[in-house]
Amino acid sequence: MAILGTVVSFVPGQGMLHPSNLYYFITAYFIASYIKKYDPPIFNNPVKNILIGFLICVFCGLWNCALNYFSESYKAVDFFKEWLLLGNINKFPILLASVFVFCGFIKMKPFSNRIINLIASTTFGVYLIHVNGFLKIFIWHKILLCDYFADSPAYPLYLLASSLIVFIVCSLIDLFIRQPLTIFVGCIRNSLSRYFYHAE
Numbered sequence: 001m002a003i004l005g006t007v008v009s010f011v012p013g014q015g016m017l018h019p020s021n022l023y024y025f026i027t028a029y030f031i032a033s034y035i036k037k038y039d040p041p042i043f044n045n046p047v048k049n050i051l052i053g054f055l056i057c058v059f060c061g062l063w064n065c066a067l068n069y070f071s072e073s074y075k076a077v078d079f080f081k082e083w084l085l086l087g088n089i090n091k092f093p094i095l096l097a098s099v100f101v102f103c104g105f106i107k108m109k110p111f112s113n114r115i116i117n118l119i120a121s122t123t124f125g126v127y128l129i130h131v132n133g134f135l136k137i138f139i140w141h142k143i144l145l146c147d148y149f150a151d152s153p154a155y156p157l158y159l160l161a162s163s164l165i166v167f168i169v170c171s172l173i174d175l176f177i178r179q180p181l182t183i184f185v186g187c188i189r190n191s192l193s194r195y196f197y198h199a200e
Contacts, residue, residue: 025127028095032102043103050104056097061156125174130166139166 035043043049064085085091106116129135140146144162149155 024095025124028098031099035099035103036106043100044107046104046107048104049100049107053097053100053104056093056100060091060093060097119171122171122174125178126167126170129170129173 067085130139140162144166146159146162149158152158
C-alpha cells in the first residue's frame with residue numbers, strides 16, 4: 001500500500017496524493033531498513049554513494065533551472081513543466097539521491113551508530129513538523145523568509161543552511177517532547193498492567 005501510494009505520488013498532476021505524503025516516508029523507511037539488514041554490495045563504497053547522491057541533486061537542480069529559463073520563452077515547455085521537473089520531493093531522482101546519501105553515511109566509520117540512531121529516531125518527528133500545512137508556511141515563508149532571498153545569487157546556500165537549521169530545531173523539539181511523552185505513556189501502560197493483573 002505504501003509503495004503503491006509512493007508510485008502514484010511520482011506521477012505529476014495526478015491530484016490524488018500530495019508530494020509530502022506519508023506513503024513516501026514509509027517507503028523510504030522500508031528501503032532504509034532493507035539496506036541496513038541485507039547490506040547490498042552496490043552500496044559498499046561510502047564516498048561513491050555520497051558523490052552519486054550529490055551529482056543527482058546537482059543534475060536535478062541544473063535541470064530545473066534550465067526548465068524554468070526555457071519555460072519563460074516557450075509555451076510548450078511551460079505547459080509540460082510540472083511533468084518535467086525532477087527536483088520535487090515526489091520525484092524518483094530525489095528518492096534515489098536520498099538512498100545513496102543515506103548509504104554513504106551509514107558506511108562511514110567515524111560516525112557513531114548511537115548518534116546515527118538518535119538522529120534517525122527524530123526523522124519522523126521532523127517530517128511531521130515541517131510538512132504540516134500551517135507550520136510549513138510559517139517556517140519557510142514567515143520565519144526564514146525564503147521568498148525574500150529567491151532572487152539572490154546565494155539562494156542555494158541559504159536554502160541549504162535553512163534546511164539544516166529546520167532539521168536541527170525540529171529534531172530537538174521531537175526529542176524534548178518524545179521523552180516525557182514516552183515516560184507518561186509508559187506509566188499509564190504499567191498502571192493498566194498492574195490493574196488487570198490484580199483484577200485476575
